[in-house]
Each structure stands twice: as C-alpha cells, then as structure tokens.
Amino acid sequence: MRGPPLQYDAIVVGSGFGGAVSACRLAEGGMRVLVLERGTWWGAEPGRRSFPRGLLGVARSVRNIRFRRGIVHRNLVRDPAGLYELSLYEHLDVVTASGVGGGSLVYTNVMEEPEDEFFDCFPQEMRAGEMRRYFDRVRSMLRPAPIDKATALPPKNEAYVRLARAAGREDNHEHPDIAVVLGDPDEPRTVVNAAGEVQSSCNFCGNCVLGCMEGAKTTLDRTYLPAAMRAGAEIATLTEVEGISPTNTGWQVRWFDHAAGRRRAGLADRVVLAAGTLGTLRILLRSRDRYRTLRGLSPRLGAGFSGNGDQGALMLGSSLFFAGEQGPSFNAFIRTRTSDGRHRLLLGEAGIPWTGLGLPVHVARRLVGTHMLLCMGREEPDSGTVTWDGNDLSVDWDSLGDSDLFEEIEHEMDILATTAGASRLVSRLATSPHPLGNATVHPLGGCGMGDSPDTGVTDHRGRVFGADGLHVADGSLYPRASGLPPSMTIAALAERIAELALHS
Amino acid sequence: MPTNTITAADSTDLLGEGWGDLEQAFESGQEPDSTELDGVYRGRLISVRGIDVLPPLVRRVVDILAGTPLLPWRGKRFGAADVGRRSGSNVWLTMRGPDLISFRVSRAERSLVLDYDVPANPPPLRTILGEVRRLGPGLYLGRMSVRSGQRTTPLLWFTLDNA
Numbered sequence: 001m002r003g004p005p006l007q008y009d010a011i012v013v014g015s016g017f018g019g020a021v022s023a024c025r026l027a028e029g030g031m032r033v034l035v036l037e038r039g040t041w042w043g044a045e046p047g048r049r050s051f052p053r054g055l056l057g058v059a060r061s062v063r064n065i066r067f068r069r070g071i072v073h074r075n076l077v078r079d080p081a082g083l084y085e086l087s088l089y090e091h092l093d094v095v096t097a098s099g100v101g102g103g104s105l106v107y108t109n110v111m112e113e114p115e116d117e118f119f120d121c122f123p124q125e126m127r128a129g130e131m132r133r134y135f136d137r138v139r140s141m142l143r144p145a146p147i148d149k150a151t152a153l154p155p156k157n158e159a160y161v162r163l164a165r166a167a168g169r170e171d172n173h174e175h176p177d178i179a180v181v182l183g184d185p186d187e188p189r190t191v192v193n194a195a196g197e198v199q200s201s202c203n204f205c206g207n208c209v210l211g212c213m214e215g216a217k218t219t220l221d222r223t224y225l226p227a228a229m230r231a232g233a234e235i236a237t238l239t240e241v242e243g244i245s246p247t248n249t250g251w252q253v254r255w256f257d258h259a260a261g262r263r264r265a266g267l268a269d270r271v272v273l274a275a276g277t278l279g280t281l282r283i284l285l286r287s288r289d290r291y292r293t294l295r296g297l298s299p300r301l302g303a304g305f306s307g308n309g310d311q312g313a314l315m316l317g318s319s320l321f322f323a324g325e326q327g328p329s330f331n332a333f334i335r336t337r338t339s340d341g342r343h344r345l346l347l348g349e350a351g352i353p354w355t356g357l358g359l360p361v362h363v364a365r366r367l368v369g370t371h372m373l374l375c376m377g378r379e380e381p382d383s384g385t386v387t388w389d390g391n392d393l394s395v396d397w398d399s400l401g402d403s404d405l406f407e408e409i410e411h412e413m414d415i416l417a418t419t420a421g422a423s424r425l426v427s428r429l430a431t432s433p434h435p436l437g438n439a440t441v442h443p444l445g446g447c448g449m450g451d452s453p454d455t456g457v458t459d460h461r462g463r464v465f466g467a468d469g470l471h472v473a474d475g476s477l478y479p480r481a482s483g484l485p486p487s488m489t490i491a492a493l494a495e496r497i498a499e500l501a502l503h504s
Numbered sequence: 505m506p507t508n509t510i511t512a513a514d515s516t517d518l519l520g521e522g523w524g525d526l527e528q529a530f531e532s533g534q535e536p537d538s539t540e541l542d543g544v545y546r547g548r549l550i551s552v553r554g555i556d557v558l559p560p561l562v563r564r565v566v567d568i569l570a571g572t573p574l575l576p577w578r579g580k581r582f583g584a585a586d587v588g589r590r591s592g593s594n595v596w597l598t599m600r601g602p603d604l605i606s607f608r609v610s611r612a613e614r615s616l617v618l619d620y621d622v623p624a625n626p627p628p629l630r631t632i633l634g635e636v637r638r639l640g641p642g643l644y645l646g647r648m649s650v651r652s653g654q655r656t657t658p659l660l661w662f663t664l665d666n667a
Contacts, residue, residue: 242667243641247534254513254640254667263667265513265640290666291641292540 006266016102018274018474020220025498027231039099051211089395093439101221108330111144123460144177154327206326207356245293285388296466298453305384307440309377317423345377378483398436447476462497515663533637545664547579
C-alpha cells in the first residue's frame with residue numbers, strides 16, 4: 001500500500017471558527033492533530049493565493065455552484081481552490097467560504113455574544129455563566145473591539161447614526177465588536193497579535209467580504225491556526241472529506257485530495273467535524289445514507305436547520321448615505337427586541353466593496369446612493385430540514401417557517417429606505433423566484449445539541465449520540481437561530497468542546 | 505493510538521500489491537454492517553492467484569486491462585438491505601447492464617459472505633464463495649475462493665466502491 005498509515009489522535013475537518021479553535025486547543029493539549037481543509041491559503045504573503053479583486057476576479061473565485069432546484073441537480077465545480085461556494089436550493093441560496101480560515105476570510109468581522117437567555121435552548125449543562133470564560137478565551141485571541149473606540153470613525157458610520165436618528169431608531173443603534181486591527185486609516189501601523197503574528201491596521205478600504213489583503217482582519221489563519229501549527233498540528237489543504245466510518249479503535253476518514261487527484265484515508269481516535277453547517281451535514285448524511293457506515297444516529301439529524309433569519313436588501317438612490325471612504329463592513333446596526341426584551345433582529349448597512357469590485361468610473365458614478373442592507377433575525381426553531389437525496393443535500397426551508405420575522409424585517413428595511421430617501425428597495429436579494437425564497441450567509445443547525453438523542457444530535461460536549469469519538473464543532477450545533485453573527489459563539493462552543501475532550 | 509493498518513482509500517491503492525499485503529489489508533478491514541451494502545457498487549479486479557509470479561511488466565499490463573472494457577465485469581448489485589434474506593448479483597458490461605450470476609448474502613465472522621451456491625447458477629460457479637470487508641467509507645475489499653470438499657482456495661481479490 002502507498003505510504004505509511006496516516007494515524008492521528010484527532011482529525012479535524014474544516015478550519016473555520018469551529019475547526020481552527022478545535023485544532024489549536026487539541027494540539028496544545030498534546031494531541032497529534034491533522035486538519036483537513038478543502039480550500040487553500042489566501043492572502044498577500046508569498047505562497048498564498050491573492051484574494052479576488054475586480055468583477056472578473058470575484059467571478060473566478062467561485063469554487064462551485066450546487067444547483068438543486070426542480071429536476072435540475074448539478075454540482076458545477078469551477079475551481080476546487082476557489083473562495084466562495086454557492087448552494088442554490090429550492091427556496092434558499094447559501095453563500096459560504098472555502099479556504100484555510102474558513103468563514104473568517106470573508107465574514108464581516110462582527111464578534112457578537114448572544115444574550116444569556118439564548119443558552120436556555122442548549123443542554124442543561126451549558127448556561128450563559130459557564131460559557132463566559134470560553135467567550136473570554138476567544139476575545140483574548142481575536143481581540144475584538146467596537147469601531148467607535150478607535151481613533152477614527154468612518155463617515156459612513158456617522159451617516160448611519162444620522163439615518164437611525166431620522167428613522168426614530170437612534171436608541172437602538174449599536175457599534176458591535178469587530179475583529180479588525182483598528183487605527184488611523186491614513187497612517188496604518190503594524191501590531192503583533194495574540195498569536196505572535198504581525199498584522200497591519202485597517203485602511204478602511206471596505207473590501208472585508210472579498211478578503212483583506214492588508215492583513216488587518218484578525219482571521220483564523222493569523223491566530224488560532226498558526227498557534228495550532230506551532231503546537232504540532234498539520235494542515236492539509238485541498239482535501240475534501242467524503243465520508244467517515246468507525247474502526248475497531250477509532251475512526252477512518254476518507255477524503256479526496258484535489259492537488260494529487262486521488263483519494264486518501266487517515267485514522268484517528270477521534271474526529272471533529274467542523275466543516276461548516278452544510279459541510280458537516282453532508283459528511284454525516286452521506287456516511288449514514290450512502291456509505292451506511294454511521295448507524296444509530298439521532299433522528300434529529302438535519303432537523304432544526306435555519307438561515308439565521310438572514311435577509312439582504314439593496315437600497316437604490318438613497319441620498320443620506322456618505323458614498324466615499326467605507327471602513328470595515330457592517331460595523332453599525334439597529335437592533336429591535338421582543339416585548340419581553342429579548343433580541344429580535346439586527347439591521348445594518350453591509351458595505352458593498354466598491355473599490356475591490358473595481359467598477360468602471362461611469363458605472364460607479366451611477367451607483368452612488370446604492371447600499372446593501374443586511375439583516376439577521378431570531379428565526380423560530382425547526383423552520384428547516386436538511387436531508388440526503390441520494391446524491392447531495394436537499395434543503396427544505398422557506399420563509400413561511402417564520403413569516404412574522406420576515407415581515408418584520410421587511411418593515412424595518414422599508415422604514416430605513418424611506419427615511420434614506422431611496423428611490424427603490426430590493427428587499428430580498430435571492431436567486432429563487434419563489435416569493436418565499438431567501439438567501440443566507442449563516443446556515444445554522446441540523447446537528448443541534450440536546451439532552452438526549454430525542455432532542456438533539458450531539459450532547460453538550462459536542463459528542464455525536466451513538467458514535468463514540470465523533471464530535472461536531474461548528475454552526476450546525478445551534479439548536480435554534482440566534483439572529484446574530486454566529487462566529488463568536490461557534491468559536492466559544494469549540495473552545496468548550498475541546499477543553500472537555502481533553503479532560504474526558 | 506489505533507493499531508489498524510488500513511491505508512487504502514481507493515481501489516487503485518491496492519493495484520499491484522502482493523497477495524500477502526492484500527491479506528493484511530483484508531485482516532485489518534471492518535465487518536460491514538448487515539444493512540451496509542445496498543444497491544450497485546463499482547467493482548475492480550485487484551489480483552488473481554498466480555499473477556504475482558509473472559514479470560512486473562506483465563502484471564502491470566494485466567492491471568491496466570482489468571480497468572478497461574476488456575473485462576466486462578462492472579461490479580455487484582446488492583438487494584435491499586432491510587429485507588430478511590438478502591441476495592445479489594454481478595453486473596456486466598455497464599453499471600446498468602445485465603445482472604448475471606447471483607449470490608446469497610449472509611454474515612460470518614467479521615465478513616459479509618457472498619455464497620454462489622444458488623440453483624440459478626451453473627454447477628461450477630456454485631463452488632464460489634466470496635467474503636467482503638470494509639476498508640473505509642464506501643470502499644470494500646473482497647476475496648473470492650473456490651470450495652472443494654472441506655478446502656477453500658482463494659482465487660482472486662476485488663474491490664467494491666460507491667464513492
């Protein structure tokens with residue numbers, strides 16, 4: 001057989017907020033760790049692939065498009081090393097990232113902790129007070145801070161404050177913590193981050209969602225992953241996991257090595273699935289339903305899926321917003337609450353990366369006053385289900401699952417657009433022609449934590465019920481949507497899962 | 505740490521391996537669950553008894569031929585896993601091609617057993633006995649033997665794959 005057996009204490013699938021944290025902490029705890037990442041390294045440093053710039057560059061950075069509508073079921077893989085994956089289901093578009101660092105490469109930098117009562121839907125062993133120290137660990141590594149504490153406030157933030165005030169939402173206006181090195185944009189400085197890596201401060205280019213070429217964004221490939229590698233973890237790129245199966249003493253993981261063009265396999269005592277919600281569900285459902293190597297899993301597998309109440313909108317012809325220097329994406333939002341004071345939704349200006357898209361001047365001039373709004377709401381649990389259709393995932397979700405929330409989102413967007421004097425509001429940015437369709441960048445749930453297999457797929461330690469040594473550590477663990485950017489919570493959950501795994 | 509020595513992730517990993525290595529891979533394989541093999545699996549002939557005494561170049565040619573349409577065997581079809589008495593058959597020419605030469609599926613120690621002793625098969629084929637073990641998710645290694653009285657003589661190795 002070719003080569004020696006690949007044997008590890010732990011194989012971590014994925015290098016996003018769940019995988020990077022898991023790999024780092026397990027390796028620091030003395031385990032021999034292999035990280036399998038389907039994407040590649042991104043950034044300006046030698047040996048890394050440059051983040052896409054220009055419309056053509058962005059189009060070329062699409063990794064693959066999974067189209068599963070009607071009778072057309074295709075997975076068009078353009079470039080296995082691409083940055084974005086588009087999954088177009090019947091009523092839901094999902095945009096996710098692929099690369100070392102996962103979603104941290106292109107997210108909007110927001111590090112938002114949910115309110116205490118959110119953890120009431122998790123198993124009883126987990127409560128907000130206990131989670132606090134795991135959030136603190138994430139904070140100490142990623143050092144998030146709100147932009148209004150920095151030395152300079154971008155003009156677009158001032159414009160958003162004015163808009164919130166004019167819309168009667170001033171009291172609900174907030175600046176979230178963002179994981180970006182901040183400073184004077186005209187005189188960028190360099191800092192050494194918590195992992196000992198050098199970063200530059202933000203130049204307010206506003207291209208966060210295309211990837212940060214300046215290294216100001218505190219991504220996982222600059223924090224947890226270098227720390228993991230220093231502790232001995234290996235990171236294998238362009239390796240796409242296909243399935244897992246139990247062995248006499250642990251687990252076998254089978255993956256396709258895109259660089260070598262062949263399949264490989266490795267063995268480990270434990271496997272941590274952190275491939276993102278859809279990636280993790282794909283591995284579990286394919287292993288259960290196609291390979292039939294996973295039996296006895298909870299019947300809840302795939303249930304409780306949501307798009308985190310995401311909705312994007314395009315506001316055209318507004319007169320209120322400043323259309324110049326951008327600053328970090330999505331660094332100010334309006335929050336609404338339920339009558340009993342719980343978080344309901346947040347709505348902010350997401351910042352279109354104008355300079356990164358490199359539009360021709362005459363086109364850019366016509367788009368002054370065009371702004372993207374991004375909303376997240378606390379969607380009802382069980383609004384969606386993910387199943388295996390024989391070849392790939394099938395997502396059964398539509399906005400009827402929580403129509404009250406989406407009506408409220410459109411209402412809030414209308415108020416903002418009207419106040420901003422927008423000539424038109426495209427309130428639903430989605431490719432599905434169906435009126436109940438929508439798009440999300442935060443697919444969550446499907447492997448929800450629970451007290452038993454009747455209520456969840458994993459226990460409070462992220463251990464899959466009925467599969468010793470198999471863990472989940474990503475957004476699929478959410479028993480219900482939070483209506484907040486999930487990165488911080490996923491990282492904190494992974495901190496907790498890794499700590500308990502090391503001490504079990 | 506696991507002591508398992510499985511490293512094959514693909515049927516091509518096993519091509520050209522000696523009989524002893526294939527025995528070792530088979531020994532380290534897992535017993536498929538009774539419901540595991542269900543539907544059509546792509547087959548590949550890995551090694552035939554006596555081939556290892558041939559010169560390497562000849563063995564290589566045989567390996568290549570085994571992966572071409574010159575060998576009309578395409579794989580195996582297994583009956584529904586959730587029914588009590590399971591059966592299966594070999595698939596020829598194309599993956600949707602005709603099913604010829606059937607077998608009964610049962611469980612034995614650490615293996616799924618493919619027993620060709622069924623009335624529909626011609627008498628010489630009824631002496632064939634197959635054993636299948638899982639090497640990894642979707643990948644199985646099988647050994648075909650010929651029964652003669654109390655003796656069972658291994659004849660060839662094959663893989664089944666539904667990746």
